Amino acid sequence: MKVPLLDLKAQYQKIRDEVWQAIQEVLESQRFILGPWVHELETWMAGYIGVPDAVGVASGTDALLLSLMALEIGPQDAVITTPFTFFATVGSIVRLGALPVFVDIDPKTFNLSPQALQTLIETRMEFDGNVLTYRGRKVRAIVPVHLFGQSAAMAPILEIAKTYHMAVIEDAAQAIGAEYQGKKVGSLGDFGAFSFFPSKNLGGYGDGGMITVRNSEMAERLRALRVHGAKQKYFHDWVGTNSRLDSIQAAVLLVKTRYLDTWNRQRAEVAARYHRLFQQTPLVEAGIVQLPEQSPDSTRHVWNQYTLRVRNRNELRSYLTEQGIGTAIYYPLSLHLQKCFADLGYQEGDFPEAEKAQQEVLSIPMYPELTEEQQVYVVQAIEQFYRLQGIV
Ligand SMILES: Cc1ncc(COP(=O)(O)O)c(C=O)c1O
Structure with a gap:
């Protein structure tokens, strides 16, 4: 007997006709960039996760990167996260010139330990009542990861973030549909970063990602950042990048949302x-x-x-x-x-x-x-x- 780690063919056999039809619709329309499928998937995602807005991007990595960019995190800043995660969690912090600060994991869940986080802040960081600092940098955000499909201990993490004025970006790449105390992950922090990499629970036929976001100003900024920082075409408020979820992926994913x-x-x-x-x-x-x-x-x-x-x-x-x-x-x-x-x-x-x-x-x-x-x-x-x- 052969038992693969993951068998995407088994799933594809069941939804093949629906997927082909969805892809064909996109091809017939020739609307490949930010077409109606992307908008429809964003609307579905916001409703499913329970947030006002969701923004489709090119990958889970970019979902993290653009969230950090929306917060204008840069070389003067530090961001707390776990060392036991996929590379992208930390790579995105470092790519913006910010300093990643690691906190050990809870051995039972493999997720960032809130006790270790509290200890790190109390013993190694300084707080003036407004700004938390570490080695001369402002500690601006925490990125907890919901590893393997299980939520991190969000209540204490959110409490700590509130006390020390930090934003929270949930790395929910592996955890679409997971809940913490009855609430969907991605709705708990300021941003939720999701991946549609084929091996994820909701996987596309290529790369894709989505950011769930609670603040409408941030949502608008994310929408601009994915098209080179332009709210209006050719007028740039920020330096963004090209990071869009493409229509074919969105159409495939819309079929899969039903399942x-x-x-x-x-x-x-x-x-x-x-x-x-x-x-x-x-x-x-x-x-x-x-x-x-x-x-x-x-x-x-x-x-x-x-x-x-x-x-x-x-x-x-x-x-x-x-x-x-x-x-x-x-x-x-x-x-x-x-x-x-x-x-x-x-x-x-x-x-x-x-x-x-x-x-x-x-x-x-x-x-x-x-x-x-x-x-x-x-x-x-x-x-x-x-x-x-x-x-x-
Ligand atoms: C925890 C975690 N964060 C981020 C990512 C990045 O997602 P992507 O591969 O879509 O860029 C992944 C998945 O690969 C992941 O597992």
């Missing part, structure tokens, strides 16, 4: 089945495999990834590859240890939880169409590996 909640529910069923199947092995009890934990405030987890912590991770991964089972390591090297950020001065040992996670995590196959038979095969193969090793 998103069903797919997210199916992902939750797949996760529940993994939990049950793993509990039936000796692996969990023996502490060889740790299952992903859902925090009580994370009222809806959308399971973009099902990520275990495992013993002998790299050997297990090779064994699963031999058995035809796809896996991935998200992420093998925390961002504070990346070569391109060496000049930030971080060292090994600075963020022990992120560094422990990078050694232990293994994401196993997760997509709505995954069958029980496939899941049994995956769990049995993992158990078999530890039996062959003499560990159980």
